[in-house]
Amino acid sequence: MERLAFDNIFEAVTDDPIEAADLRFRSDLLTTLVAIFEDRKWKQSDIATxxxxxxxxxxxxxxGKIQLFSADKLIGYLAKLGVRLRPSFSAEHRVVCDVIEAA
Structure with a gap:
């Protein structure tokens, strides 16, 4: 039996590499938001407010219902929390993205 292997789990969901990249990006944004909420020890009522x-x-x-949220919406939520993403290019020729909180 052939064993399938994927670098990106979303490649198993769709054959479209653009859609897989979008799903992964939205998943990363959502994971970042949840980490912020957990770090701040917020309840759902705090998040809603x-x-x-x-x-x-x-x-x-x-x-984690990423299919219900666009990347724009998730980035907007980060902005409301005073957080922005700062992509850059490393010396190792890799794209890195820092999560920056406003002072």
Whole structure:
């Protein structure tokens, strides 16, 4: 039996490399948001207030329903929290992205 291997789990979901990249990017954004919420020890009510969204939407976010959120929306949520992404190019010729909190 042939064993399948993927560098990106989303490649198993779609044959379209652009869609797989978009899903992975949105997943990374969502994971970053959840990490911020956990670091701040926020409850869903705190998140709803900070992002100005209803609690059911927070629940979808926390349950990782990436198909319900665009990259633009997730970046907007980060901005509301005073967080931005700063991509750069490393000396090793790799793209890196720092998560920066506003002072």
């Amino acid at each position: 900070a992002l100005d969204i209803p609690q059911p939407r927070v629940s979808e976010l926390m349950r």
